[in-house]
Amino acid sequence: MPNDNWTPDQPLVSIKDVRKSFGSLEVLKGVSLDVMKGEVICIIGPSGSGKSTLIRCINALNDIQAGSITVEGQEVHTEKLDKLELRKKVGMVFQQYNLFPHKTALENVMMAPIKVLRKSKAEAEQTARALIKKVRLDGKEGAYPGELSGGQQQRVAIARSLAMNPDVMLFDEVTAALDPETVKEVLVTIKDLAQEGMTCILVTHEMGFAREIADHIYFTDRGVIVEHGPPATFFDNAQDPRTKEFLSQIL
Ligand SMILES: Nc1ncnc2c1ncn2[C@@H]1O[C@H](COP(=O)(O)OP(=O)(O)OP(=O)(O)O)[C@@H](O)[C@H]1O
Numbered sequence: 001m002p003n004d005n006w007t008p009d010q011p012l013v014s015i016k017d018v019r020k021s022f023g024s025l026e027v028l029k030g031v032s033l034d035v036m037k038g039e040v041i042c043i044i045g046p047s048g049s050g051k052s053t054l055i056r057c058i059n060a061l062n063d064i065q066a067g068s069i070t071v072e073g074q075e076v077h078t079e080k081l082d083k084l085e086l087r088k089k090v091g092m093v094f095q096q097y098n099l100f101p102h103k104t105a106l107e108n109v110m111m112a113p114i115k116v117l118r119k120s121k122a123e124a125e126q127t128a129r130a131l132i133k134k135v136r137l138d139g140k141e142g143a144y145p146g147e148l149s150g151g152q153q154q155r156v157a158i159a160r161s162l163a164m165n166p167d168v169m170l171f172d173e174v175t176a177a178l179d180p181e182t183v184k185e186v187l188v189t190i191k192d193l194a195q196e197g198m199t200c201i202l203v204t205h206e207m208g209f210a211r212e213i214a215d216h217i218y219f220t221d222r223g224v225i226v227e228h229g230p231p232a233t234f235f236d237n238a239q240d241p242r243t244k245e246f247l248s249q250i251l
C-alpha cells in the first residue's frame with residue numbers, strides 16, 4: 001500500500017473527474033480538486049450538492065463510478081486498497097460525534113490506538129492525555145460523554161481522530177448540530193490544528209470561519225464545482241450567478 005513514489009511536493013489528496021451515483025441519481029458529476037500538504041480547503045454549497053458524498057469518497061466510505069482519488073499517491077478506489085492504511089492516513093470527524101457513552105473522554109481517545117494500532121495502554125494513555133490537552137479539555141479526562149457539552153464532545157471526537165496520527169483531516173459540518181455558544185470552541189480547535197500545519201478538508205456553513213482559515217474555497221452545486229478560489233476572491237468577487245445567489249442568501 002505505501003506509495004514510495006509520492007513526495008510532498010505532489011498533492012496529498014488528488015481528486016480527478018470523480019463521478020458518483022446512488023442508483024440512477026448522479027450526485028457527483030466530474031469533480032476535480034487537489035489538496036497540498038498543509039493546506040486547508042473549505043467546501044461550501046447548498047444542501048444536497050454532494051459535499052458529504054465527496055468527502056466520504058476520499059476515505060472510501062462511498063465508492064465511485066468513474067475518476068480517481070489518490071491519498072499520498074495511493075489510489076483509494078481500487079480492489080487493492082488497504083483500508084486500514086487509508087484510515088491511518090485520513091482522519092474524519094462528522095456532525096454526529098458518536099462517542100462511546102460508557103467510556104470516559106480519555107478512554108474514547110485511547111481506544112483506536114490500542115485496538116487498531118496495537119499500542120500499549122501506557123503509550124496510548126500518554127498520547128490521549130496530550131491530545132485532550134491540545135483540544136483544550138484538560139481536567140475532563142475522566143468525564144463521560146453525557147457529562148460534556150456538545151462542543152466538548154465534538155472536541156473529544158477530534159482528539160480521538162487525531163490519536164491515529166493522520167496526515168489529513170476531513171471535517172463534515174462538525175459544528176452544525178452544536179449550540180451556538182459551543183461552536184466557537186470547536187472552531188478554535190480546528191484553527192489550532194490548521195495553524196500547526198495539519199492538512200484539512202472542511203465542509204462548513206461557517207462562512208466567517210471559512211474566510212479566515214481556508215487557503216482555498218470550493219463552491220459545489222448539484223454535483224459540480226461551480227467556482228473556486230482563495231477566500232478574498234471567492235467571497236468578495238464571486239463570478240458565477242449560482243455562487244452569488246448562495247452567498248447573498250447567507251452572508
Ligand atoms: N446513501 C445514499 N443513498 C441514496 N442517495 C444518497 C445517499 N447519500 C446521499 N444521497 C443523495 O445524494 C445527494 C447529495 O447528498 P450529500 O449528502 O452529499 O449532500 P450535501 O451537499 O452534503 O448536503 P447537506 O448540506 O444537506 O449536508 C442528495 O440528493 C442525497 O439525497
Ligand SMILES: [Mg+2]
Nearest residue numbers: 051052053173
Ligand atoms: Mg452533508
